[in-house]
Amino acid sequence: MRSPAVRMFHRLEGLFCVYKPAGVHWKLVRDTIETNLLKGLNDTPAPPLTHEVRFLPNPNNEPKASGGLMLRPVSVPVLSKHPLVTGPEFQHLKVGVGHRLDTSSSGVLVLAVGNGNKILNDLYGIQTTRDYTLEGEFGMATHDFTHTSRVVERSTYDHITQEKMERVLAMLEGANQKALRTYSSVDMNSQEAYELAVKGLLGPDGKSVPILTGLRCIRFQPPHFTLEVQCLNETQKYLRKVVHEIGLELRSTAVCKGVRRTRDGFFTLQDALTRNHWSAADVLQAVQKYSSKKNNNKKNKSSGTQTDKAMLQTSEETLAVSQENKADKEGTTEVQCN
Amino acid sequence: MSMFSACAMLCLRCRGLLSPKNSTHLHYVHVQHSVTVGKSTRISNRFLSRGNHTAAQPRLNWKRQTSCYYDYTAKYLTTEAKESKHTDEGPRTDIPEYKPALVPTIDALPLPQSQISVEGLDADEKLSALEEISDEEAVGISIPPSIPPASVSLQDYVDQSETLTKLVQLGVSLWKLERRPNVGSMLLRLDFNRDVAPCLLFLKEIGVEDSRLGYIISHNPFILSENLENLQARVNYLTSRKFSSETVASMVSRAPYLLSFSVKRLDNRLGFFQQQLKLSASNTRNVVARLPRLLCGSLEPVKENLKVCEIEFGFKQNEIQHIVIAIPKVLTASKKKLTQIFDFVHNTMKVPHHLITKFPQVLNSKFLRLRERHLFLEYLGKAQYDPDLPSYISLDRLASLPDEIFCTELAMATLEDFYLFQKTL
Numbered sequence: 001m002r003s004p005a006v007r008m009f010h011r012l013e014g015l016f017c018v019y020k021p022a023g024v025h026w027k028l029v030r031d032t033i034e035t036n037l038l039k040g041l042n043d044t045p046a047p048p049l050t051h052e053v054r055f056l057p058n059p060n061n062e063p064k065a066s067g068g069l070m071l072r073p074v075s076v077p078v079l080s081k082h083p084l085v086t087g088p089e090f091q092h093l094k095v096g097v098g099h100r101l102d103t104s105s106s107g108v109l110v111l112a113v114g115n116g117n118k119i120l121n122d123l124y125g126i127q128t129t130r131d132y133t134l135e136g137e138f139g140m141a142t143h144d145f146t147h148t149s150r151v152v153e154r155s156t157y158d159h160i161t162q163e164k165m166e167r168v169l170a171m172l173e174g175a176n177q178k179a180l181r182t183y184s185s186v187d188m189n190s191q192e193a194y195e196l197a198v199k200g201l202l203g204p205d206g207k208s209v210p211i212l213t214g215l216r217c218i219r220f221q222p223p224h225f226t227l228e229v230q231c232l233n234e235t236q237k238y239l240r241k242v243v244h245e246i247g248l249e250l251r252s253t254a255v256c257k258g259v260r261r262t263r264d265g266f267f268t269l270q271d272a273l274t275r276n277h278w279s280a281a282d283v284l285q286a287v288q289k290y291s292s293k294k295n296n297n298k299k300n301k302s303s304g305t306q307t308d309k310a311m312l313q314t315s316e317e318t319l320a321v322s323q324e325n326k327a328d329k330e331g332t333t334e335v336q337c338n
Numbered sequence: 339m340s341m342f343s344a345c346a347m348l349c350l351r352c353r354g355l356l357s358p359k360n361s362t363h364l365h366y367v368h369v370q371h372s373v374t375v376g377k378s379t380r381i382s383n384r385f386l387s388r389g390n391h392t393a394a395q396p397r398l399n400w401k402r403q404t405s406c407y408y409d410y411t412a413k414y415l416t417t418e419a420k421e422s423k424h425t426d427e428g429p430r431t432d433i434p435e436y437k438p439a440l441v442p443t444i445d446a447l448p449l450p451q452s453q454i455s456v457e458g459l460d461a462d463e464k465l466s467a468l469e470e471i472s473d474e475e476a477v478g479i480s481i482p483p484s485i486p487p488a489s490v491s492l493q494d495y496v497d498q499s500e501t502l503t504k505l506v507q508l509g510v511s512l513w514k515l516e517r518r519p520n521v522g523s524m525l526l527r528l529d530f531n532r533d534v535a536p537c538l539l540f541l542k543e544i545g546v547e548d549s550r551l552g553y554i555i556s557h558n559p560f561i562l563s564e565n566l567e568n569l570q571a572r573v574n575y576l577t578s579r580k581f582s583s584e585t586v587a588s589m590v591s592r593a594p595y596l597l598s599f600s601v602k603r604l605d606n607r608l609g610f611f612q613q614q615l616k617l618s619a620s621n622t623r624n625v626v627a628r629l630p631r632l633l634c635g636s637l638e639p640v641k642e643n644l645k646v647c648e649i650e651f652g653f654k655q656n657e658i659q660h661i662v663i664a665i666p667k668v669l670t671a672s673k674k675k676l677t678q679i680f681d682f683v684h685n686t687m688k689v690p691h692h693l694i695t696k697f698p699q700v701l702n703s704k705f706l707r708l709r710e711r712h713l714f715l716e717y718l719g720k721a722q723y724d725p726d727l728p729s730y731i732s733l734d735r736l737a738s739l740p741d742e743i744f745c746t747e748l749a750m751a752t753l754e755d756f757y758l759f760q761k762t763l
Contacts, residue, residue: 019760019761021706021710021760021763022763023706024706055480078497079496079497079502079503079506080493080494080496080497082496082506084506084509084510084511084512084513085492085493085496085506085512085513086493086513087513087514106763260762260763269761272761274757274760274761275706275760276741276757
């Protein structure tokens with residue numbers, strides 16, 4: 001006979017994503033979510049207290065019962081199982097974090113509860129890409145590539161045009177595509193490599209240097225500019241360094257004012273929960289949405305054609321790889337246009 | 339042979355139950371005499387004789403067990419039952435017979451074994467599960483509560499201890515208290531009628547509500563072990579400083595540790611607040627009545643916060659006074675968070691000092707909330723905090739309104755737009 005709290009916990013197990021605000025350590029976010037989930041679980045109505053029968057002596061003023069019996073049975077509640085004595089039913093939850101975000105970045109952060117943590121491991125294993133938006137500003141270079149730290153150099157940026165920017169971005173993309181091919185474990189001169197490249201599945205498996213599979217400039221208003229990148233195996237500090245290097249390539253200097261993750265695997269900004277929606281009920285809804293999406297994909301996969309069975313093991317992989325394909329195609333078409 | 343060893347083991351176990359455990363584990367208080375075995379030879383004799391004869395004399399033992407149980411539940415239920423205990427002991431005339439035999443042999447280990455071996459042989463004839471017994475005796479058979487002599491949790495003792503049961507009924511969170519070192523043992527050693535009840539009655543007399551008693555004990559269990567004269571003296575001191583009795587009651591309810599501090603320390607604190615802030619007596623009373631934990635905590639963080647306000651933020655003395663009277667929490671707030679909020683409000687939102695003094699609630703609000711709302715208003719072009727210019731937005735409404743009202747009234751946008759905007763920050 002499971003208590004309502006345990007039933008709610010089983011419904012909570014799974015993955016969901018959260019929008020991490022800038023300036024907050026990811027651990028604080030995880031702790032806040034855990035506290036809110038515990039509050040929601042422990043607020044469910046507790047099961048009623050069990051009773052036990054004890055034989056207690058008759059009080060003095062009662063005349064002695066027939067047969068000279070001095071005891072009477074009384075049903076008393078068993079206080080050793082009272083919630084004030086045992087504590088709440090749930091005192092700790094396993095809430096895991098997917099790809100981490102450092103303190104000054106913001107964006108989609110994937111979290112998992114209970115059994116969902118096992119799926120997190122798979123998420124790390126398969127090569128999902130992440131989508132970032134980088135805000136940059138020309139004119140200065142700083143110590144750790146952000147706009148708040150110690151300034152190292154200042155320079156002019158009047159000579160920068162959009163055309164020069166696109167040229168630099170294309171050069172960077174080329175270098176990254178080369179890295180992509182080098183770090184994949186297939187021989188470049190083989191048929192296998194060609195087939196994988198045609199499908200867009202060529203990529204490193206396991207650890208490698210950070211690779212930007214897609215890079216383009218969304219907004220260019222000097223001194224401000226915005227880049228959109230899709231990347232693999234990255235850290236936020238590396239992305240800021242990329243902005244700094246773009247500044248250097250353009251014979252000027254640049255700092256990164258904001259790193260914002262818009263997609264992690266197949267969790268997008270649309271699914272992310274903002275701070276007002278970090279309560280247990282909202283998280284429950286998000287987890288249900290994720291699991292229903294997963295089930296739908298499984299159904300689609302089973303009904304559709306079976307291609308590339310070797311690579312596609314789980315439904316997340318299907319979605320992730322298809323996202324990767326889309327991103328790669330976007331990146332390559334951009335380069336071709338420019 | 340097996341009977342002998344069983345008896346011996348039972349005896350040793352009873353001895354083990356009786357021996358004092360001077361560890362930090364919880365002890366159980368058995369019967370109205372707290373058992374200080376080993377320290378004095380004047381032990382509650384009935385109990386001892388009962389314990390050592392657990393296996394030896396079954397039928398007489400059952401009767402002794404019932405009397406033991408009666409004493410136990412007598413304490414558990416009411417004090418009136420004590421009289422019933424005395425009446426019960428009347429017919430038990432066989433107990434004194436065993437007393438002289440057992441009392442001298444507590445310390446010596448081998449002797450009881452030999453004693454029991456002698457009696458054990460006799461007991462063989464009487465001890466049989468198929469024996470017929472009368473109804474009264476059948477009803478009288480009771481299993482004594484098997485309480486572990488030492489435990490890390492109060493769960494094992496709560497059903498048998500009157501004090502703990504009454505505390506749970508009051509609403510005290512025993513699970514939180516048992517984590518603190520030594521609190522569990524202290525609670526078990528308290529006697530409800532001697533220690534706990536007078537303290538609770540005293541709190542009621544001051545004016546504390548019944549529903550708050552559980553909260554107070556959950557946070558400050560040591561108030562139960564305080565001397566009542568000291569508590570009375572402290573309350574008298576507070577009333578002598580012209581705090582009304584309702585104010586004192588509310589202060590005690592909200593700051594459970596208040597009455598655990600000496601009169602000298604309370605005096606020290608009140609004097610500090612009056613001098614440092616240069617407030618009038620009535621203003622100091624007002625501030626302390628609204629945030630009674632000012633009197634409980636350390637003064638160093640308060641001094642630091644005052645210095646920060648004066649030097650780093652650049653507030654004048656009268657401005658600081660005004661802020662503290664409006665929001666006393668600024669004195670105990672974290673320095674880092676306070677600096678972060680002030681930096682954002684003054685440097686990013688460009689709000690001058692006099693406006694912040696007018697609306698000090700903004701210093702108490704959450705930084706992330708303030709930042710999101712300000713950036714949203716800036717994006718919409720409505721971030722105007724100067725009262726002289728049109729479409730002015732006051733800081734207190736910005737900080738304190740709930741999200742829906744903020745969106746509809748101040749920002750003139752929908753709630754969904756606000757959430758979408760949050761995802762672009």
